[in-house]
Amino acid sequence: AQSVTQLDSQVPVFEEAPVELRCNYSSSVSVYLFWYVQYPNQGLQLLLKYLSGSTLVESINGFEAEFNKSQTSFHLRKPSVHISDTAEYFCAVTTDTGRRALTFGSGTRLQVQP
Amino acid sequence: SAVISQKPSRDICQRGTSLTIQCQVDSQVTMMFWYRQQPGQSLTLIATANQGSEATYESGFVIDKFPISRPNLTFSTLTVSNMSPEDSSIYLCSVSTGDQPQHFGDGTRLSIL
Numbered sequence: 001a002q003s004v005t006q007l008d009s010q011v012p013v014f015e016e017a018p019v020e021l022r023c024n025y026s027s028s029v030s031v032y033l034f035w036y037v038q039y040p041n042q043g044l045q046l047l048l049k050y051l052s053g054s055t056l057v058e059s060i061n062g063f064e065a066e067f068n069k070s071q072t073s074f075h076l077r078k079p080s081v082h083i084s085d086t087a088e089y090f091c092a093v094t095t096d097t098g099r100r101a102l103t104f105g106s107g108t109r110l111q112v113q114p
Numbered sequence: 115s116a117v118i119s120q121k122p123s124r125d126i127c128q129r130g131t132s133l134t135i136q137c138q139v140d141s142q143v144t145m146m147f148w149y150r151q152q153p154g155q156s157l158t159l160i161a162t163a164n165q166g167s168e169a170t171y172e173s174g175f176v177i178d179k180f181p182i183s184r185p186n187l188t189f190s191t192l193t194v195s196n197m198s199p200e201d202s203s204i205y206l207c208s209v210s211t212g213d214q215p216q217h218f219g220d221g222t223r224l225s226i227l
Contacts (some may be wrong), residue, residue, distance in 0.1 A: 102208070
């Protein structure tokens with residue numbers, strides 16, 4: 001079985017500052033990794049994914065995450081945040097065998113302040 | 115990516131009643147999943163909805179409480195039975211095909227009085 005740990009429940013940051021949301025996972029087999037974002041009163045949207053290949057993955061709105069197998073991490077970063085980035089961010093993992101159900105971390109609330 | 119429609123989007127129900135949530139996808143998908151998100155918490159998998167067979171439930175969830183149907187490759191329902199205030203949550207449907215990431219519906223926000 002796999003597990004996901006998001007170390008920070010809340011991350012307050014000022015607008016235009018950089019941010020890093022941390023995610024560590026545990027699994028005995030190969031994994032696929034994801035970041036989802038949930039804006040207030042909305043469902044989950046896929047932000048970015050690591051399936052294979054380059055360990056650095058990027059989203060269209062400036063976020064990036066790097067898969068680090070030795071440290072079992074998949075931290076999310078953005079060099080300059082906007083007010084509109086305020087949301088809940090979930091890291092998730094699934095294995096490449098079986099039913100591909102997602103295991104989610106506990107979530108990190110990013111609060112961008114003016 | 116698949117477009118997922120979930121109905122109802124929200125509801126307020128009386129304890130002891132049941133509610134059926136629908137998940138409709140605009141294309142055929144291999145896997146459909148149902149998750150629960152309790153207030154202020156992360157998502158927990160309830161079950162995997164298998165087409166043509168019974169759903170596969172996770173530990174802590176039982177068919178009598180959360181019966182699931184999946185009559186075809188584009189549709190599934192989740193029923194929350196004999197509801198109590200502890201069932202107040204967001205219920206989300208997600209779909210997956212092959213190696214593609216799961217995509218989620220907007221969820222059903224359920225409050226039990």
